[in-house]
Amino acid sequence: MKVKSYLPPKFIVERNPDRCIQCQVCVNQCSFDVHYYDAEDDEVRSHEENCVGCHRCVVFCPTNALTIRKNPLDYRENYNWRPEVIEDITKQAETGGVLLTGMGNDKGYRIYWDHLVINASQVTNPSIDPLREPMELITYLGRKPDRLELDHNSLSLKTELAPQVKIEVPVMFSAMSYGAVSLNVQKSLARAATEAGTLWNTGEGGLHHSLYEYADNTIVQVASGRFGVHSRYLNAARIIEIKIGQGAKPGIGGHLPGEKVSADVAATRTIPQGTDALSPAPQHDIYSIEDLAQLIHALKEATNYTKPVAVKIAAVHNSAAIAIGMVRAGADIIVLDGFRGATGAAPKVIRDNVGIPIELALASVDSRLRQEGIRSQASIVISGGIRSSGDVVKAIALGADAIYIGTAALVALGCTLCQQCHTGKCAWGICTTNPFLTKRINPDIGTRRLTNLLRSWSLEIKDILGGMGINAVESLRGNRLHLRGIGLTKTELEILGVKMAGN
Amino acid sequence: MENKVIKRTASPIDRIDATGFSSRELNARIRELAHNGTERVELYNVYGQRYIGTDLDRPIEVKIFGTPGNDLGIFMDSPRITVYGNAQDGCGNTMNDGEIVVHGHAGDIAGLSARGGKIFIRDDVGYRTGIHMKEYGDKKPALVIGGTSQDFLGEYMAGGILILLGLNLQKEEAHRTNFIGTGMHGGVIYLRGSINDFQLGKEVGTAEPEEKDWQILRKFISEFADHFGYNAEEILEHKFIKLFPLWLRPYGRLYAY
Numbered sequence: 001m002k003v004k005s006y007l008p009p010k011f012i013v014e015r016n017p018d019r020c021i022q023c024q025v026c027v028n029q030c031s032f033d034v035h036y037y038d039a040e041d042d043e044v045r046s047h048e049e050n051c052v053g054c055h056r057c058v059v060f061c062p063t064n065a066l067t068i069r070k071n072p073l074d075y076r077e078n079y080n081w082r083p084e085v086i087e088d089i090t091k092q093a094e095t096g097g098v099l100l101t102g103m104g105n106d107k108g109y110r111i112y113w114d115h116l117v118i119n120a121s122q123v124t125n126p127s128i129d130p131l132r133e134p135m136e137l138i139t140y141l142g143r144k145p146d147r148l149e150l151d152h153n154s155l156s157l158k159t160e161l162a163p164q165v166k167i168e169v170p171v172m173f174s175a176m177s178y179g180a181v182s183l184n185v186q187k188s189l190a191r192a193a194t195e196a197g198t199l200w201n202t203g204e205g206g207l208h209h210s211l212y213e214y215a216d217n218t219i220v221q222v223a224s225g226r227f228g229v230h231s232r233y234l235n236a237a238r239i240i241e242i243k244i245g246q247g248a249k250p251g252i253g254g255h256l257p258g259e260k261v262s263a264d265v266a267a268t269r270t271i272p273q274g275t276d277a278l279s280p281a282p283q284h285d286i287y288s289i290e291d292l293a294q295l296i297h298a299l300k301e302a303t304n305y306t307k308p309v310a311v312k313i314a315a316v317h318n319s320a321a322i323a324i325g326m327v328r329a330g331a332d333i334i335v336l337d338g339f340r341g342a343t344g345a346a347p348k349v350i351r352d353n354v355g356i357p358i359e360l361a362l363a364s365v366d367s368r369l370r371q372e373g374i375r376s377q378a379s380i381v382i383s384g385g386i387r388s389s390g391d392v393v394k395a396i397a398l399g400a401d402a403i404y405i406g407t408a409a410l411v412a413l414g415c416t417l418c419q420q421c422h423t424g425k426c427a428w429g430i431c432t433t434n435p436f437l438t439k440r441i442n443p444d445i446g447t448r449r450l451t452n453l454l455r456s457w458s459l460e461i462k463d464i465l466g467g468m469g470i471n472a473v474e475s476l477r478g479n480r481l482h483l484r485g486i487g488l489t490k491t492e493l494e495i496l497g498v499k500m501a502g503n
Numbered sequence: 504m505e506n507k508v509i510k511r512t513a514s515p516i517d518r519i520d521a522t523g524f525s526s527r528e529l530n531a532r533i534r535e536l537a538h539n540g541t542e543r544v545e546l547y548n549v550y551g552q553r554y555i556g557t558d559l560d561r562p563i564e565v566k567i568f569g570t571p572g573n574d575l576g577i578f579m580d581s582p583r584i585t586v587y588g589n590a591q592d593g594c595g596n597t598m599n600d601g602e603i604v605v606h607g608h609a610g611d612i613a614g615l616s617a618r619g620g621k622i623f624i625r626d627d628v629g630y631r632t633g634i635h636m637k638e639y640g641d642k643k644p645a646l647v648i649g650g651t652s653q654d655f656l657g658e659y660m661a662g663g664i665l666i667l668l669g670l671n672l673q674k675e676e677a678h679r680t681n682f683i684g685t686g687m688h689g690g691v692i693y694l695r696g697s698i699n700d701f702q703l704g705k706e707v708g709t710a711e712p713e714e715k716d717w718q719i720l721r722k723f724i725s726e727f728a729d730h731f732g733y734n735a736e737e738i739l740e741h742k743f744i745k746l747f748p749l750w751l752r753p754y755g756r757l758y759a760y
């Protein structure tokens with residue numbers, strides 16, 4: 001029995017009849033079956049209830065005939081029972097299932113980046129013009145020694161350095177697995193990282209054989225599913241990242257739905273085609289810091305101590321204490337993913353309610369590691385909703401060594417944050433393995449869009465640094481005196497370790 | 504520590520006295536021997552050193568006398584390891600290829616996420632054995648356990664073959680393992696010895712082995728019997744049940760789309 005759904009359309013599709021030429025481009029472009037051609041009336045029409053607001057059709061309509069507007073859904077005003085709440089309950093009542101969603105937490109929690117402002121030099125310290133003077137963005141990731149010993153005769157280094165990885169810009173592409181995103185997306189990321197001298201991250205779906213040529217710019221992930229983890233994979237990488245958690249869904253695992261597990265995805269992950277790829281919530285060989293140390297050293301042993309091992313956690317309440325354990329367990333890099341970090345699929349209730357903002361986690365982790373005197377033993381990489389070069393600079397001043405971007409990279413490829421990644425129907429061809437859709441990302445164009453983004457941000461970061469009178473990003477790291485807070489409480493300022501603006 | 508590698512040019516066996524070696528030192532020593540082309544290594548006085556056999560990508564034969572530590576053969580890619588003693592937790596963790604034969608017990612999570620290769624344990628195993636084993640095409644790991652197991656045997660299994668023989672159970676004594684095959688969505692488990700329905704996970708179905716199952720059982724049980732001096736025919740005479748995943752997508756119905 002098909003029961004009428006009580007869910008109203010979220011968007012209104014307006015087709016300007018004066019402009020529409022019935023070309024059906026929108027029909028072909030829409031993967032959510034909104035537009036359809038009515039042969040009887042020779043007219044293109046819409047099923048508005050299917051529209052997710054991705055704007056693919058709007059961009060591709062040759063005559064600009066389409067406008068997608070939010071359906072006002074003017075229920076009687078009620079701040080508690082907002083339309084989103086009503087719709088969620090309706091969906092649950094109609095399906096009995098857990099609500100899934102894609103991308104990151106979209107709720108109105110405070111964005112601390114927007115309450116931090118950056119300093120600039122005036123009079124007492126000259127600013128630097130990055131167009132004419134050298135400006136350094138090079139960053140080295142990995143464990144740093146507490147002190148260096150030199151051989152005084154040969155002037156060579158006596159201290160044995162832990163493996164270091166050099167990146168040309170402190171911005172890397174965060175973990176997005178093959179299966180969650182398409183191979184063309186990974187190819188674009190890998191090539192852009194290679195061209196820009198930074199790194200991309202395989203996520204936990206293994207490394208497709210065609211991407212081994214970009215291994216020098218690749219971070220490989222080892223997560224609870226252990227998909228595609230074998231010694232060639234580990235030895236190919238520049239950095240090995242153990243994924244404990246993810247900001248979009250701290251504490252829970254993942255289920256890549258069977259529909260997305262194509263033959264190629266299955267081969268890369270070593271699971272039968274069409275089965276769900278299940279990532280258990282914990283890694284069953286890690287129940288403690290001691291166990292984490294064991295896996296870190298297993299990976300180091302498996303690669304003969306040639307690569308830094310990173311450990312990624314979701315930013316949660318005790319991040320600072322956990323981070324201390326991670327560093328003492330031997331992590332060379334710690335990765336903190338804030339609650340705005342995106343995902344290919346997560347239960348909505350988890351995405352929107354679990355975890356903490358990355359700004360606070362970063363500040364408290366950096367402070368605690370300093371207090372413990374072990375900050376230099378690990379690099380800090382952060383992720384989770386970084387939108388601009390301004391955010392990057394603020395993050396570095398708060399203590400980050402480098403920044404991962406995920407959502408921003410996908411936006412560069414066309415993503416409009418429609419949050420339908422979990423459906424596998426991404427109209428922009430990003431979060432899907434459907435061959436009809438994946439060819440919408442051309443790796444040549446994708447690479448260019450991503451390298452352009454990194455270039456813009458690099459130029460902007462240099463501009464900001466120059467304005468502060470700093471000529472190397474190293475000198476900004478953890479330099480919180482270059483930040484001031486606006487509109488923050490005393491406690492917030494304390495945790496962030498910054499002064500109030502004007503102070 | 505140099506004198507601890509006793510290399511005899513005439514003999515193809517390299518022997519290492521592991522006394523006092525850290526895990527890192529012992530593995531470095533084995534790696535060095537492997538690099539120099541050794542085919543067979545014997546390790547004596549092994550007391551808990553971890554990760555033995557990882558990062559060796561040739562079919563070297565490693566014999567261990569003593570008690571190897573956790574993660575024996577983790578990420579291993581073709582060596583053959585024989586343990587004369589017990590293995591600890593994580594034996595064959597994420598193993599890709601090769602063989603581990605344990606003349607004794609193994610701790611928890613033996614064969615976790617194995618992608619290939621074979622593991623034979625003579626006696627009992629701990630919790631979550633064979634969890635999330637995988638397979639694709641002809642890459643198919645096999646894990647054979649002579650004794651019985653703790654709970655969550657074959658949890659989350661996505662592929663591979665898991666055989667539990669219960670040879671040390673008394674007549675009429677059932678396995679005490681609960682939650683067998685919880686979340687299983689691929690691969691197969693064969694159980695010898697009795698089991699109650701309530702001991703099985705919700706995601707598994709049971710069946711009598713068919714001819715193709717017996718072929719698999721004969722193959723692996725013969726190998727098991729050869730390793731530990733059992734009579735394969737006698738083991739095979741007993742009743743076996745086959746556990747298989749009911750759904751490829753056990754959690755497909757959990758979500759509202």
Ligand code: SF4
Binds near residue numbers: 015025060066
């Ligand atoms: S793409 Fe534009 S012009 Fe073509 S059918 Fe759709 S609305 Fe009309």
Ligand code: SF4
Binds near residue numbers: 103420428431
């Ligand atoms: S990746 Fe695709 S499905 Fe996901 S939010 Fe972006 S446009 Fe939508």
